[in-house]
Amino acid sequence: MHHLLIVDDEILAAQGIKNGINWGSMGFSSVSVAHNVTQAKEIIGKHRVDVMICDIEMPRGNGIELLQWVKEHNPSVEAVFLTCHANFQYAQQAVQLGSLDYLLKPVRFDELEASIRKAVQKIEAELLKLQQSESMQKYQALWSKHQPVFVERFWSELLQRQLPPDQTRIEEIIERKNLPIKAAMLFIPVLISVQEWSKPYSVRELKLMEYAIRNAAIYAMELEQMQGQVLSSFNGKWVVLVPQEHPRTQDHRSISKACEQFITLSHRHFSCRLSCYVGRPIAITGIPDQVDSLLEMDTENVTMSNRVLVLGETPKQAPGAAVSQIDEWLELMKLLSKDELLRGIEQYCGRLKRHGCSAQELKEFQHDFLQMIYHVLQLKGLQARMVFSDSTDSIAFAVRSVDHLQEWAKYVVLKAIRSVETIEESHTVVEKAKKFIAENIDKNLSREVVAEHVCLSPDHLTRVFKKKTGKAISEYLMEERIRHAKHLLTFTDFSISEVASSVGYINFSHFSKIFRRMTNMNPLDFRKRYRTGGRPVN
Known part of the structure; x- marks a missing residue:
């Protein structure tokens, strides 16, 4: 509701205006009356006033001076002059001060009412404009606050193939969501994969370590000022999207050097072994396929850690490098020749690391190795499930890398030999x-x-x-x-x-x-x- 102030030194005239119009129907909840400028200033100083009907010639100051004071102290007040003076100079000053109308006495109530309605419409239009402006500011502030979440969600949905693989559709989504991403940009995907932590961590500790590694990647690859992104994947993996216009991506040597620095930093401060897999510049729609290729590289990398590997430049493995000596080891196992058997496993794993092998070859070796162990246990009258009842989880862990395989094989041999020695005594x-x-x-x-x-x-x-x-x-x-x-x-x-x-x-x-x-x-x-x-x- 609005508030009206009538300023007129003629008491009857002021009361006539107050009582002659149904102000409530026009949206006014209160009507105040002042008979001079001093009273008007006191009312405006203590109460809210939206519209002022004001005479010009009054004792203790005139209406022009009052309006000038009002515009200095409360510029939102709309003023309508109602006077007996058809003075051009007064009218000109009133217009200059922003008076909405200049009416001459005696005035018909319908004419005054029409003028006041214009004032109310102007006030409500300004109020609506202000509310819209405040809402927009709140929306913009909220958007700025949550923008990183929206951007990360866009990239996550892209990698999970929840967005259409169409450049035009991608551009429409970016524009509709007002994302700070250039749809035509090329990005270089980098996969960060933690291959081994230095010690077992609790769930909370692991979250802290992963958070630290993510921040270290942002720092090492200088992503703060660019449209780069670090996305958490799963099981200690992150996907980094580096814009091609980034200084680090002028050539692969630059981004590989940044990854090497990041690996050194992580190894020193976070005590973990990890590798970085660097892709090729690609449009947004091609990122999911290239990330899949990097994940496949990580799965196949069972011999190298703390390394930077570039897509398409993976070293070739030597033929026959993964040929094992199971038959020879079987005889050593029957004789319980622990030291000689462990030396043979160590030499075999060293050969794999030098010449390379695939993840599939590690799995095949593991099956053959377990078959050898189970055969010896059966000969000795032992049940494998009793010997290895506490180590079922380590089987999948063993084929993650050659180092893990060697650690697992050593554990299996020692556990089996100790069990056999027990029954033979x-x-x-x-x-x-x-x-x-x-x-x-x-x-x-x-x-x-x-x-x-x-x-x-x-x-x-x-x-x-x-x-x-x-x-x-x-x-x-x-x-x-x-x-x-x-x-x-x-x-x-x-x-x-x-x-x-x-x-x-x-x-x-x-x-x-x-x-x-x-x-x-x-x-x-x-x-x-x-x-x-x-x-x-x-």
Whole structure:
């Protein structure tokens, strides 16, 4: 709602204007009256005024002076002069000061009303313009704040092939979204791939390290002032899009040098091994295909780290470099020749790194190597799933690089040989099984549980145990339980059910039945006999 001020020294005239028009219907919520310039200034100083109807000749100053003061202190006020003086000089000054109209007394109410309506329309038009301007400023501020997110989303959608591979359509999207990207530009994609961290990190630590590497890439490749972009991919990979007009992209040597500096920086400060794969200048629509080619290069790179590799310039591998010596190693494995076998694996991996090999060849070697290990374990009566139950995740990790393969092969060999050496020392195995039974006599033990503890198959452990003790494991376990039960019945105040539970029997009647069979008396009779002075039966 608007506010009106009537300034006229004629009291009746001022009241007549106030009461003669329905000001509420025109959008006015209040109408104030002043009879001189001083009163008018006080009202304007204390209250909001949108439209002023003002006489010219008044005591204590005239209307022209008042309007001049109003425009200095509140220039948004619209003024309409209502006077008895048809003075050209007054009219000229009024127009110069921005008066909306100059009316002569006596005035018809409809004429005055029409003039005031023009003032209201002008005020509302200015208000709408101001609101639109403020909304635009807010929108522009919001856009500026979130612009990096919109730009990154555009590139991410492009790489994920969610945008049409058409130059015209790409231009339309960039224009519609008002993105700061030149659709006709060429970009050089660079793939950054972390091949190994120096140590295991928590999820939070890994996020911090990845954030640091991203910032280091922006710094090393000087992307701050250009339309370059660093996009997070997955599993420690980033795609960097460097504009061709960037100083670093004048030739491949410049951008490769920047990548080398970045690798050195990352290795020194973030303790990781990584490689950079540099593409060729390409239009926006061709970026997804070229990034796929760089990802394929990374997958195939199993021999080099902390290197810069350029698309189309990957070194050729020597023919036959990945031929292994599985047959020779099989014999060494049977003989448990640990040191000689590990030297052979080290020499083989060194040859792969010197001459190169593919990821597929690493996978094929891994299958052959595992087949060799499993064959030896089978010969020795061991089950592979028991020997390697804690290392299933390392199989996929092993073919990431030759270094990982060598580390994995060493682990597998040492684990397998230790297991074989354990079963070949049957005395040690039997003693280990006995100790395990003694320490867990109160648990639900079985032949399978004991065999798993000593890393043997149940059948093989049974053969070794019986050969050494003359008893099956189940027989030995029953005897140990009854022997321990007799001790508890003789020297403790445990109830019969507590004794049964202490030697691994959940079912009381089953315990009593076994006890009677082994001692020719039930547990209660046994306690009565041997707690009254006799000695416990062995």
